[in-house]
Each structure stands twice: as C-alpha cells, then as structure tokens.
Amino acid sequence: MFNKSIDTNAPIHKLISTRWSGRAYDPNRMLSRQQIISLLEAARWAPSCYGYQPWRYIVCDKLSNESSWSKALECLAEGNQVWAKNASLLLLACADSKNRNNDENRWGVYDTGSASENLCLQATALGLMAHQMGGFSVENSINYFNIPKRFIPMAIITVGYQLVENKIPKNMKEREYSDRVRNSLDMNFFEGTWDAPILLSR
Numbered sequence: 001m002f003n004k005s006i007d008t009n010a011p012i013h014k015l016i017s018t019r020w021s022g023r024a025y026d027p028n029r030m031l032s033r034q035q036i037i038s039l040l041e042a043a044r045w046a047p048s049c050y051g052y053q054p055w056r057y058i059v060c061d062k063l064s065n066e067s068s069w070s071k072a073l074e075c076l077a078e079g080n081q082v083w084a085k086n087a088s089l090l091l092l093a094c095a096d097s098k099n100r101n102n103d104e105n106r107w108g109v110y111d112t113g114s115a116s117e118n119l120c121l122q123a124t125a126l127g128l129m130a131h132q133m134g135g136f137s138v139e140n141s142i143n144y145f146n147i148p149k150r151f152i153p154m155a156i157i158t159v160g161y162q163l164v165e166n167k168i169p170k171n172m173k174e175r176e177y178s179d180r181v182r183n184s185l186d187m188n189f190f191e192g193t194w195d196a197p198i199l200l201s202r
Helices: 033-044 066-075 078-084 108-125 138-145 170-177
Strands: 055-061 089-096 129-133 151-160
Touching: 033 055, 033 089, 033 108, 055 066, 055 108, 066 078, 066 089, 066 138, 078 129, 078 151, 089 108, 108 129, 108 151, 138 151
Parallel strands: none
Antiparallel strands: 055 089, 089 151, 129 151
C-alpha cells in the first residue's frame, strides 16, 4: 500500500499515520487463512467494558465462501459495490445491544468500534488495505445472515491488497491520491471544559 503523508502536531506511530481507507483493490490477490485469523485476533484483543467483547464479525472470504461474500457485497450501497467487488474479504461488524444481564449495553457500539480499528491497524501492519463503510442495507444484512435482534449491524469492512499504482483506473486516481485531511486539534479536543480548545504548548 502506498503511503499518503499527513501533517501532525506531534509524532505518532507509523502504523497509525500510514493507515488510510483506499478503494483500489487488486481483484486477483486473495488473503491467506493465516492473514484473516491475524486480523480477527487483533479485533479479539481490543478493550471492552467489563471485558464483555460485544462485537461479532461475519467473515465473508471470497476464496473460501464466494456465496457469503456475494451476499455481503449485495448489502452495500451501489456506489460502494463498484469498488468493493475487488476486495477479497468482506467483514460485517455487529454490536451486541445487551450485556450479560440482558440489560442495555450502552458501550457495545463504542467497544465494537475499538475492535474494528484494531482490525484495520493490523491490516496495515500486514501490508493490506481496509475500508470501513456505513453505506449498506442493515435490513438486508440482518435477513441474509440471520442476525439475532439484539445485535446491531454497524459496518461492512473491505480488506485486500492494493492494486499496483500503474494499474489504478483513471476514474479512481483522484480519490486514491487525494490529500488526507482532518480538523485541527482545537476543533475536536477541549481542555478542562467544553469548547475550550486544547493548547499545543504551555
């Protein structure tokens, strides 16, 4: 995966700075079972409230189960299908809305997000590309994969190898090479109280 430089106010780990959500997947390169298990182990060891681990992932590997992979692809919005069809792995991330006592688990979604980010960082470490999407049919995903009512489908994640740069289609290059942009720190991070922008130095 080629690097896209970013500007930071302080050094951050290379694994974080090199992770980005690409779309130009190589349709001819499949993931090995060991790579898939490595991704799942990374998600498995994410932190969670009381160690409950509310996440569930439906793994749809094009190489070993093209039927489930096709179902997951069909759940995606048409605009996402256009490029996601070239990813070798599709993962449906779901969050448990209940805790061990069957009470509402208000941290389930938060914890599932942590597990998914672990998975995406592990993909980067393996030289793979991962892209999380909210553009999918929740209703179809529930029906296609028999998801119990207590679980909330949160995202579909594509994982695969990036297409070599000289083969990226012209209609994808603008998005693939676009600058990575974030809000300035003072827009999202407050010091001591709401709306008091964090200071870069004291």
